Amino acid sequence: MQNDFLMISPDLPRSVRSGEELDLPKLNDFLQANVPEVGTVAAVQQFSGGFSNLTYLLQTADQAYVLRRPPFGATIKGGHDMGREFRVLSLLQSHYDKVPRPVVYCETDDVLGAPFYIMTRITGVILRASMAPTLSLAPERMRQLSEALVDNLVTIHNLDISKTGLNQLGKPEGYVQRQVEGWIKRYQNAETDKIPAMDTTADWLRRNYPGDQAPAFLHNDYKFDNVLFASDEATGEPLSEIKGVLDWEMATVGDPLMDLGAMLAYWSEADDSPAYRNFNLTWLPGNLTRQEVVRRYAEKSGRDLSEILFYYVFGLYKNAVIAQQIYARWKQGHSKDARFGHLLPMIIELATKAANAIETGLL
Known part of the structure; x- marks a missing residue:
């Protein structure tokens, strides 16, 4: 019964969609320079749910992280503000225990072509x-x-x-x-x-x-x-x-x-x-x-x-x-x-x- 339920979950990570790949060497260089404790990202998958920001699963040797970035071609700053989300998570940490821990934020386009942030992963069931x-x-x-x-x-x-x-x-x-x-x-x-x-x-x-x-x-x-x-x-x-x-x-x-x-x-x-x-x-x-x-x-x-x-x-x-x-x-x-x-x-x-x-x- 467990497998039957998990098989229908659309939030299991899958292969990255064509045209939405991450530049892994640039990402790892950024991590090494800013948060070396994260380690090296060896594998990237993509979560398929949702219609807004793109969400990726990053796998290192020791832990899984989640990366969020705006969709390619997006010009709607208010709806794709990675800095705002990172700041909210940082402020909430001590007052509301149902948020992932923010790890690092990149405000420039130099690494992945758009601002992005990385957070720890919370596992659970999303009902879509x-x-x-x-x-x-x-x-x-x-x-x-x-x-x-x-x-x-x-x-x-x-x-x-x-x-x-x-x-x-x-x-x-x-x-x-x-x-x-x-x-x-x-x-x-x-x-x-x-x-x-x-x-x-x-x-x-x-x-x-x-x-x-x-x-x-x-x-x-x-x-x-x-x-x-x-x-x-x-x-x-x-x-x-x-x-x-x-x-x-x-x-x-x-x-x-x-x-x-x-x-x-x-x-x-x-x-x-x-x-x-x-x-x-x-x-x-x-x-x-x-x-x-x-x-x-x-x-x-x-x-x-x-x-x-x-x-x-x-x-x-x-x-x-x-x-x-x-x-x-x-x-x-x-x-x-x-x-x-x-x-x-x-x-x-x-x-x-x-x-x-x-x-x-x-x-």
């Missing part, structure tokens, strides 16, 4: 949407996992931003409006096809800013895909213990409900369209519904969620823009990853879902 067709977790286990995901988000939002020094990562005043205007501009810059629902959603967001929330530390891309669960030694199945949270490059300080809204925007349900269900595996039996996520977060955090519709709609819009940016990069020939060429239907699906939520007032 592609696993859903063959994943046979009991509904009770699936519910425990989704509850743990919500509770851990509350834990992150409860970190003392002054004590941890995390408050230096952003300016909470006017955060929501800056985000809305920024993502609208990003969409306009990356637009390839006319999607009316994107325009109507942008207009609605501008007219419906919510009241202020007490600022908190935000992961800014929190979902099953970025969480490592402990695994059962006998079966390999995920347990509700969260061992690590990954992908912190967009972390900041601001309205915590922006984080919750973003998670809800990924949270597909059983009666959603097939295209949207491909976005996550939260539609599997046992998972919390979006409304149950809201209720649990409100109960655990004590925050007012009366305006959660705004945050959910913005989360859908933001996800559509992210997909649009990736799709535009592929269409311009900057990426050879075939997955990126099939993103347009998902962009339309997200825009339509946002417009429907506005019309019905429902998540």
Whole structure:
């Protein structure tokens, strides 16, 4: 049973994709000059999950490390800021035990053609949407996992931003409006096809800013895909213990409900369209519904969620823009990853879902 589960995991490292190879001699020269204790990297593999930054497994004689770098051809600095992620991990080390230890950061393009950083590896199970067709977790286990995901988000939002020094990562005043205007501009810059629902959603967001929330530390891309669960030694199945949270490059300080809204925007349900269900595996039996996520977060955090519709709609819009940016990069020939060429239907699906939520007032 253990092997059956592990065989479907998309996060086992594989051969490096063509065009995304690392210059190993240059990398080893950099390591020898800056962190010789790491040793020499003898083998490199690549993790295939995700659509954003490229992630590699580095194997030395004594230990495995993980290297992160932006995708080739990327020009979206805010979404691929390796220095920010490295700084976040460094600040979190003493206050939140579910992050890998940062090892070294290279801010120049001289070594690998882009900034990158290296961290220790945390092993565990990541639940991705592609696993859903063959994943046979009991509904009770699936519910425990989704509850743990919500509770851990509350834990992150409860970190003392002054004590941890995390408050230096952003300016909470006017955060929501800056985000809305920024993502609208990003969409306009990356637009390839006319999607009316994107325009109507942008207009609605501008007219419906919510009241202020007490600022908190935000992961800014929190979902099953970025969480490592402990695994059962006998079966390999995920347990509700969260061992690590990954992908912190967009972390900041601001309205915590922006984080919750973003998670809800990924949270597909059983009666959603097939295209949207491909976005996550939260539609599997046992998972919390979006409304149950809201209720649990409100109960655990004590925050007012009366305006959660705004945050959910913005989360859908933001996800559509992210997909649009990736799709535009592929269409311009900057990426050879075939997955990126099939993103347009998902962009339309997200825009339509946002417009429907506005019309019905429902998540």
